[in-house]
Amino acid sequence: MKQFQYTKATSPQGVLEAISKPGTKIIAGGTNLVDHMKHGLIAPDKLVDINHLPLKGITPTKSGLHIGTLALNSVVSENALVLQKQPLLSMALKAGASPQLRNMATVGGNIMQRTRCTYFYDTIMPCNKREPGTGCGAMEGYNRMHAIFGASGQCIAVHPSDMCVALAALDAQVIITGKKGEKRMPFTDFHRLPDDHPELDNHLAKDEMILGVEIPDNNFAKNSYYLKVRDRQSYAFALVSVAVGLDLSGGTIRSARLAMGGVAHKPWRLFEAEKFLAGKTATEDNFKQAAQLAMQGAKAYEYNAFKLKLAPAAITEALKHASGIV
Amino acid sequence: MENIKKRKASATEGLDRVDGRLKVTGKAKYSAEYNTKGLVYGVLAGSTITSGTIKTIDAKAAENAPGVLAVYTYLNSPKIPGYQDPPTQPKGPFRIFDDNKIYFNGQPVALVVADTFERAQYAATLIKVAYDKASFQTDLKSNISAGVSPRNGKDYVKGQEDAYKTAPVKIEQEYILPTDVHNPMELHTIIANWDGDDKLTVWDKTQGVLGTQRSIAQAFKLDPKNVHVISPFVGGAFGAALRTWQHEIAAVMAAKALKKPVKLVLSRAEMFTAVGYRPYTWQKMGLGATPDGKLVGITHEASGQTSMYEDFTEGTVNISQLMYACPNVNTRYRLVSLNVNTPTPMRGPGEATGAIALECGMDELAYALNMDPIDLRVVNHADTDPQTGKPYSSKFLKDAYQLGADAIGWKNRNRKPASVTENGWLVGYGMGTGMFGAYRGAATVLARLLADGTLDLETAVTDIGPGTGTAMTNIASEVMGVAADKISVKIGDSALPPSPTQGGSSVTSTVGSAVNDACVQLKEKLKELSGTAEGGNLSYAQILQAHNLPQLEVTVTSKSSPEAAKYAMYSWSVHFMKVLVHPTTGVVKVDKAVSVADCGTIVSPKTARSQIIGGTIMGTGMGLMEEAVIDHRYGRLVNNDFANYHVPIQADIPQLEALFVNKPDPYINPMGAKGMGEIATIGVAAALANAVFNATGKRVRDLPITPDKLI
């Protein structure tokens, strides 16, 4: 690893100043960033450590729940307010990584984590995300973990986060600060599809930082479920994951929120399926139809064709769990 | 043999692991932790191409990087004396920095030595190598037809070849086991420190200090006595540390050239290319039987991968020659040379792979016969060794089937696949048998009784985890009647009396016998001293004090008796699995596992239980998740880390039950104990595949059984 400078930030303003200079990166839990440095994917000159900023709070707001960027994944997953108001977020967090990692990982770091595509990780291999113009190693390579939605001719990587799938389903907002002050961005708009710029994962500008997220209050707490299908029971990235929040009245779905992980360059909201389910009764048959709608436009590659079957199966299964049919 | 005693043993009885406290408190010092004065650090740089030659190497930036002492490549590396003789064989071990040829991706092309590990690591990234690329093959599946018989290897034929084809009921199927990597927790490591021009000490991760001593002595043309190898604790090895690898030679070379102690620890990624693996293997199994299940013929073919420079062979098909009574058996084994590094034995080498074909095949045959898979095995039980006709020294396999069937609840199995569910999950039961030769070699043990009544045991053997020291303590305690906490064991050092490399499930049998014999001799001496039959009422300490002796010491070499050759000696295992399979997502959960070992007397119940449990977990990895994947366009691994190469974690493993027949083998050794390290894994993957079939009706013949293969 290249030698680098390290400073501790004392204010968000200080962070913004630091990252306005090229070669400077924010470090939070470091569980993703340091790996990238060790693998030689990036070689920053300077790290600005934000862990000492007062951005750890989990607090109720007028119409929602605010979670500071430095709240640890483990802390958020066990927080009483989160468990009470947004259990889906807790479930998704607990499905991610391992307890050790969750004890280090932060909300902002989790949102900003980069793909686990193995071609991205190996500097010997071509990768348009790591080095634009070198090609995509995965497209005709070992693409078992890769996207079935929204990929481009440049990149078929997926976003690896579990937490983000729940936040996308829950209509969270990302709170961002930059030179022009604070702003909010809908979570579903935060991450990008690869298009012609796979090197960009999201819409956060280089000189901006995340302060936290806010989740609006909802009626999903009783009927939420996060299903993660993976190669082993824990500590593996999703083959496919599904976050479901249902607002159920009797057997009728008043409204539904669904998002998938492991299928696209961003947490993948299933708007069509949500629309279909609104007003329907919670039956396995309706769930299967919703799952079929969700699969429109899916496209598989050599090794991930199984996701075309697994994804709708997982959606149906998650809906059954959320509605209590299982 | 007179020394056999009935030993009572259950999973909860017996000694705690004697070095357990040291290990869990961090006081056990592993090879990488001997931070001798002036230590410098070596880091390897690997080839980024898969085949060809090195054109140029630009190491200037690395040489000039902070803290760098030297960069060695084939261009400037001091010659390894033992590599200068013309090779005696056409193929042989890869010789580091010997020439500019590239045989596999990741092959070390340079060694950087610096004053800190981090600086060496950084400098290694600065080395620029230009290559002339050549074409290559890394995919066994598309090269099966290129397989050749190994040298000295003959196809095995007993009775009629391919007789299974004539049987009224038959199956013929192909099975794939991908490359599995040992991946012990402890990374391979060496610290080499020359004590003069012709003398050195190494702290090494090795399964055999004497093997390492021999290899280093040969490579550097030294008197083996001048190579002191120390390896008191080893954090798992499973076969990967059976031989001396090129990173070890490189570290010794650099330490000599720099006249400084050099430490070299492989990275996790290097663990995939520097220390061997279980080879990717294709198998074809033909089984034929009469309608009542009597086997008519077994035909077992296998093609395993090896490197371009060296032939690695294993007994993949041998299990089919040995397991069942069958008049007609033939096997063929082929090697396919690919642009990969050489495989190496991995727990249950050969048999663990072969058992997938044989034991899945038997399950498929049982279905074709509409017969219970245990009944099919009992019908074909071998009462004498099918290969030689010799009687077995001991065999209680039928008892093992019964014990396991009862413990797993085999009676709850519904033969019809996909017919039972629990909470929406499909339920399946499966079983698989394992066997492995029971060996006993030669070992020397020093036993020393001190005036305070405590006992020291010393021998060179290393303990790679099974609990060798604990077994030695158990045996000595029993023979001498000395309490276990009064016994201390010193092992893992080439300066101690010779004993074999830890491998082939033979150490308890071999070293344990020497402990037994040394203790028996010590007791004889004490008897002589005291002049009475059992030492009268005098304690050992009193006898020594009465004769003014500070200590009493014997060094005893023990080896197998010629009588043993009259018998066929094997250990057996039967693994039972109950699995749950999700009908739509294809997720497989092991719900319950029972493994039964028939391996003679259990000398150390707790560590024996750990052995079986560890082996079952390794077999579970083999069956459900482990697979090293190469992108054949590049010949390069794409999952050489613990995030992507999945080994089982706690959540994958339910309560495992380890059961022992625990009946002594009268012929193998004084304890009546046979090995169990390998049988713990052999047969597990087949049991899983068979259970998944019972649950789903889907037969997955290319392992591992991941969810995508079941939907």
Ligand SMILES: Cc1cc2nc3c(=O)[nH]c(=O)nc-3n(C[C@H](O)[C@H](O)[C@H](O)COP(=O)(O)OP(=O)(O)OC[C@H]3O[C@@H](n4cnc5c(N)ncnc54)[C@H](O)[C@@H]3O)c2cc1C
């Ligand atoms: C072996 C392994 C397994 C894993 N498995 C899973 C899994 O199953 N599911 C899952 O979801 N995740 C998994 N993870 C990923 C883990 O969740 C992330 O590494 C973690 O969330 C990153 O958080 P961090 O605080 O450590 O981020 P860091 O590593 O500190 O930072 C990551 C990135 O975020 C940027 N950043 C951090 N904070 C801010 C901020 N406030 N504003 C702007 N930029 C910021 C950093 O500059 C950096 O680019 C796994 C990780 C590992 C190593």
